[in-house]
Amino acid sequence: MSRPSSSRPCSARTNTGNLFPSLQGFVFTEKLGSGTYATVYKAYKKTGGRDVVAIKCVLKSGLNKASTENLLREIELLKKLKHPNIVELYDFQWDEKYIFLIMEFCSGGDLSRFIRTKRTLPERVVKKFLKQLVSAMLYLREHNVAHMDLKPQNVLLTSSSNPTVKIADFGFAKHMFDGDKESVMKGSPLYMAPEIICQKTYDARVDLWSIGVILYECLFGRAPFASKSFQELGAKIWNDKPVELPYGVNISEDCGDVITRLLQRDPDKRITYEELAKHSFIDIEHSPSSSSLQKAVSVVKDAVTEDTKGNYSNAIKLYCESLEYFMPAIHYEKCENKKEALRKKVKEYMNRAEELKKMIRPKKDSEMRRSVSSDPMEELLDLSKDDEELQAALKVIKAAEIEESNEEYEKALTHYELGLKTVITYLKEDSNSRRKKLLSKQAQVWMSEAEKIKSFLDVSHLNTNDTSGQEEMEENEHLQTGTCNLQ
Template sequence: MAGPGWGLPRLDGFILTERLGSGTYATVYKAYAKKDTREVVAIKCVAKKSLNKASVENLLTEIEILKGIRHPHIVQLKDFQWDNDNIYLIMEFCAGGDLSRFIHTRRILPEKVARVFMQQLASALQFLHERNISHLDLKPQNILLSSLERPHLKLADFGFAQHMSPWDEKHVLRGSPLYMAPEMVCRRQYDARVDLWSVGVILYEALFGQPPFASRSFSELEEKIRSNRLIETALVVEAVKKDQEGDAAAALSLYCKALDFFVPALHYEVDAKRKEAIKAKVGQYVSRAEELKAIVSSSNQALLRQGTTVQELLREMARDKPRLLAALEVASAAMAKEEETGKERDALDLYQHSLGELLLLLAAEAPGRRRELLHTEVQNLMARAEYLKEQIKIKESHWEAESLDKEGLSESVRSSCTLQ
């Protein structure tokens, strides 16, 4: 018999433990089956007294939909039970929490991670849409991760889901405003394709750390969606911040990464006003990147001169250390290779080889002047290696060749974002 106990509901066959989360109508608990397997599950506990007619219909639809589908990227409903007070949905347990927490603890996700997640989400949506099911509340909070070690997405919370053919139109407002398609926000009339807009917002949040139309009110959200103003990405905001702090190298890197997203928009944007706005932004970022490039280049030349001086002193003090001399020779070769056009990756390989040796030698070196110089040399070489990594990353971006050649900005951006 279910009932209150130590602040937790009680359900025959299960031991409920910690609370995983709660919403308007439901609270989710982690639980263990009392059977021999001790299977871990998540139990969604819905208080009957909190339900109105609409929420009862939503709950019944959720149970009906989940009981009839099995997919590797949709959370599984294992069973459901009820008593006088609650309805219990016994769900597959996802140890990795939700996608919102996963994104925010990492600030942004690498493109390769976001790509895999989007493929998994697309697979689940295709499966649903082939069965004329629309989720209608897609957002990172409703997407769970199987684990943190090797996470797989699991689409969850079908409380707003509906059976909809592609041509069906609805008028009832459902879902979370920040992730709603313009048809829902601006016209209040929509069809099954609104899920696709939500996927785009989720992808944006994964890459930039926040949804594109963050707003304080529904009217502000509608105004932003209707507006032709460009979305200022988190990369641009961070670039401006680093620029104001005087960190030229970091600002340059961030501006170039931001251009990596803005530039393809020039190629695909069809609205003339938005295209001109994007072009103006690109020109602004390119202009500042040119200025920062000169500052960074000057700084790196000074670092290179400093490294040469330290290396000369170290060589004088390391005549009895052939292994140290050999590692320094590799570092010199890396510096020389760096000066050759198109040899950045070769130079980076040499830097990494040299650092591998020097770090071992530094750990074994006794305190004294030579150890201080060796420590300085390692720091200098690490700075050079990081500089080269960024240079290689920027050079390997293909957007300038694909899009900016058509806009007359190619040479300018290529010059700004390729540090020689």
């Protein structure tokens, strides 16, 4: 709850001679950055756990009407917005000279400094950051909030080791409902959508363009329309030529697709928030979050139920689907003991899925090697000497039986289905009672075999390897080595 500070408006002098504001209960340690009317300091609480915080100190005398409105809007929004990828506002206070916003401290600095230090970022790291950024933006959309000033300087990193991104600075943000339009120019020119610069009317889709510019800059080390003047920037942005990716830079097809769809000059052609969340490069549904474990448990319960009922094919699919939620759940979990316990459970489920695969695998049927005298196929071929089309269909099915015996399941299924198509047609019209009776009986056997093969093929490709720990380890390695260290 907001309250005035009981401290008198004074400043504390450090051993370096710098003057810091003073706020009761906190010790200021260093300056983190400054803007037009505010300076941000690192500080810690004098009592309790001596938690480290960032305190944004806004000089009242520097506020005009517009900046006062921005500040009040930022406080109002941050009080309500609680998301793992949005900087948290713990409290705000004021005295005669300053307004203090006491906020979450992010020791990794901002994304802009990170990019400048590393020039370009590996796609794997960018993908992780982008997922977190999109997750926060979807949360804002749920609350009808548009940020309006997304840029690397306003994306903070929590630490120098395996960092999480946090969106900050909501001074230009506002509530925008579907259909709402804005006409006041807001944001930073290099990251502004074309409709802001050239049309002066826009809606919440401008944030999508800004995400595209940030993604581009992370991967290629510069913004797509870097310019020396505002006029030059406007000319580049409002150009019919599609945004081009730098030649010779190796990125995946999915990554390139999401960039070009974000950087569509026409907002009506730009990828939507819903499409962005489902895009294969981002796949928010399977990103690490507080709900990942809950989703995994729900799916695996259904798998166990299907397993118990003997619906093994469905059970295998569900066991494998649960892995897609268990992997991000393990990554999200901070406690090593809980991580290890989850890994063991996942291994149990995946081992069971492999057992079920073996159980439904079509068996080599010894009866397929019958003697000629007892083989129904030979009798059917003999009864169909006068019909070349039926004979051809039966020979195709015979080939399928051999292929099944040799575990060539895809070929066998194709030939079963091809032969059965003709056989079923003949069963409707056949006047030979002996042949029709035998053909009907065998058709049931062949359809059963085809169904077994189909069920097996549906699940045989599903991955049951528990790679959750390996993926997490690789990701941490990328973030901690010289290639991508924040320090």
